[in-house]
Amino acid sequence: MFLELRNQIIHILNTFLDLIYNQKCLICSCAKTDELLCKTCSKDIRYLSTYAHKFFKNIPFYSATLYDGSVKKLIHKLKFSHHKKASIPLAKILFKYFKNIKEQKNYIIIYPPSYFLKSAQRGYNHMFLIAKEFSKLTNIEINNKIIKKIKYTKPQYKAKNRYKNIKGSFKINKNELKQIKNKTILLIDDITTSGATLEEIINILKENNINDIICLTIAKT
Ligand SMILES: [Zn+2]
Incomplete structure (x- = not known):
């Protein structure tokens, strides 16, 4: 209850500040921009090549950038400082990269769901906000019902623990299978750090004979 109230107050304050300051760069606060990320702050984004940086069970993993500088700051603002608007430039970064991936298919977007209590604590699922903005840019539909998170998982810092921790924490919603039929899962x-979360989702999709998948992350550590 207290957390919800706190989140609402932060949200109202942020909206109020946006109104006063109009559009400003989310990182350096300069007003010399009509975007949420100014040209100077955009310069330090280190885009990666449009080749898969790894494969897991034949599924390619792509990452748009390296996790540092402005990208890291935007992700922190979205996840930890209630700046929901940071989802807009982050989705744009993802889109800029995605446009250059050669294979354009009949995609459907899915993203790792968060445990319902965790979303309630933050007040929103940050990945839903990014997916929503990315969907607007690409005109690709989102399916946020196919994978459910059924277990709370604490963040793990050792790669070995990450795999153990995430095992069995997702479940597929079989009623949604027909919605994603003949589509490529994006x-x-x-x-992505160890890739444990995405690999676990791939395992679950593959157990249900869904094999046409590509993974795309904004940043890689
Ligand atoms: Zn800036």
Whole structure:
């Protein structure tokens, strides 16, 4: 209850500040921009090549950028400082990269769901906000019902623990299978470190004979 109230107050304050300051760069606060990320702050984004940087069970993993500088700051603002608007430039970064991936298919967007209590705590699922903005830019539909998170998982810092921790924490919603039939799953996420979360989702999709998948993250560590 207290957390919800706190989140609402932060949200109202942020909206109020946006009104006073109009559009400003989310990182350096300069007003010399009509975007949420100014030209100077955009310069330090290190885009990666449009080749898959790894494969897991034949599924390619692409990452748009390296996790540092402005990208890292935007992700932090979205996840930890209630700046929901940071989802807009982050989706644009993802879109700029995605346009250059050669294979354009009949995609459907999915993203790792968060445990319902965790979303309630933050007040929103940050990946839903990014997916929504990315969907607007690409005109690709989102399916946020096919994968459910059924277990709360604490963030793990050791790669070995990450795999153990995430095992069995997702479940497929079989009622949604027909919605994604004949589509290529575009599995998106903000950051990939070990890849444990995405790999676990791929395992679950593959157990249900869904094999046409590509993974795309905004940043890689
Ligand atoms: Zn700036």
